[in-house]
Amino acid sequence: MRLILIFTVFYFVEIYGLTTIADVDRMKHDISKFLSISRHNETEKSVARVAIKRALEAVGLSSMTHTFIHEETNEIGANVIAVQKGPHFGTSQDRLVVLSANYDTLEDNPGVDDNGSGVAAVIEAARIMSTLDTLYSRMYTIIYVCYDMKHKSLAGSHAFVEDILLPLVERTNAEIIAAVVVDGILHFDPFPGSQAMPAEFETLFPDAAHELHSHSHMGDFIQINSRSRIDDHLVHLFSKSYNRSSEMLSDDWPFHPWMLSLKMDIANITSLDRLYKKVARDQNGLHPFLFSDHSSFFFHSKKNDFEIPTIYLTDTLNLRGVRQYCVQCDGLYMMTEQNMKFLALMTDALIRFLIEMSQSSAIGVVDDLYSFMFNIDVE
Template identity: 75%
Template sequence: MKHDLSKFLSISRHNETEKSVARAAIKRALEAVGLNSMTHTFIHEESNEIGANVIAVQKGPYFGTGNDKMLILSANYDTVEGSPGVDDNGSGVAAVLEAARVLSTLDNLYSRQNTIVYVFFDMKHKALAGSHAFVEDVLLPLMERTNTKVIGTVIADGLLHFDPFPASQAMPPEFESFFPEAAQLLHEHSHMGDFIQISSRNDVDEELVRRYTRAYDRSCQMLSADWEFHPWSLNLQMNIGNITTLDRLYKLHPFLYSDHSSFFFHSKQKTVQIPTIYLTDTLNLRGVRQYCVQCDGLYMMTEQNMKFLALMTDSLIRLLIEMSGSSAAGVVDDLYSFMFNIDVE
């Protein structure tokens, strides 16, 4: 992961020239572990710019049939202008690539029942255009055509920044009114940036949250037992069904503005619900990044932050192993040293 972050995920990926370099590197990394990738192009409705998502499918035995239970692990690879984008969202891309490497290796040794799709979204920073196009143009038609069920989607958006110092964590103005219990927990933790935020809906996503939290807790037990400060998870469950006014939706906007919204709100949401969780270190609400866009560079790759990224990647791998029906699930802790020789290198 350190190699990916330092080589091609620490350079701005805002314009098409910059993004094409990143896409090529992502595709090479996938091909190196035996995964063929495809480029899904789309047009940004307002600017008429052409965007490009990268998709790789790790097929299960029931792929393309109604018996398949699909998992999606995704991260956006574009950046805001002027940002090197190591945390936002080089860290998410690196974690997804590492998960793909480990799961592909395990496929050589263990059977797996369900399909895993790895998606790298373009244009998150342009109205979530890439994830919206993926859901509408690729995912929903596939689900309708094959009767495939999606049992879980994970959006990884900033998994690197761990800042265990009092008052290092900010939150949007409406945080306390929407999430009073979470606000109380954050207060008890002295507003330290020592957690991962898990955003979800309070009905559709409950089972996915439960299973991810179990994987995350196990990763913490295995990886952070000797840390001075112990990472924890801050769960933000949104009651989307109770949003009845534009004013309330506007106030909830800071908690919805990432690619999970494309899976929450789509053209068939009344009849097709896609379990989805959003994982983030809160990006520019934490530590020095509150004040400095350009600071999201190699500076972020401290030993502490890289350990946190390894922990987050561990949790994603554990979730995929369990939910994909891999026979490695029963021996995952025995495989631990094998899996995480990857560590942060």
């Protein structure tokens, strides 16, 4: 009886012959509706922001707009935040999990992959987790964030960490057990030579470079950036979720996306400010691998007191396929059958990861539901 009830609540979707937890049609709708036009100036961003808030509220989550001032330009930015509270929220017994993506774009860039795909995955993960809450208990709090101003010195994520997250931890003594930053998870290009990398890649990550070479430099992977030692446990847990999601979809998709793990030693970079100085780039060579919102979690103001376990997921954005030569070629034509399957895989992996990290009791039934649904033809 319990299984039948879940079947009626969840929309385990078969799309392009692929059965997934995530509803790909919903993600296609969100991307097409409000994540496929430039989100660079305030007028453009406000339209997307309202739509993101409505999408989060439609799944039963109250959302808030967190406004901040860019420290260098005095521009006003706005993040969208939704909190899925656990039973211990506001106490030292809580453990916080953050899932986030930026919603702004470069000027005149439609931003379907960068980063409409990341925002769509955050919204869909929130929908699934909210639905699970009607059936299963969950121990810990999940915070969903869509950042503004990634393309302006990471101002939105920096403001969120400093103005919202750290004060919450200081006030409640809760622990941040995971932060995931998603930055382009749509583009899949399994053709030899379709993947480029920054000039520093082979020197800094020789093992990863060898692995990419063995795959003929195809853009058929997800890249996961982390810090050596600090984030190893998080990388392991996400890898487990990713690999299991890949296994569940392997019979329906001939391609086998893999994971390229880049573990960084950032001991010589002590602050976010130093990240942007030429000397830091010259001495460490890590600038291309740090220039996204995960750096706001790496280099926060309480870094001497505690670290925030963080991973960054990306399809490498304009280093893959046609976007190497045309950065602004990021429109609706990116939503091919193959790319949507890749987005579905990544979103499923994120959902599995959230279930485990938040200690939802649904962890015991997800595989059973997959197996059940894989034997059913969905019209």
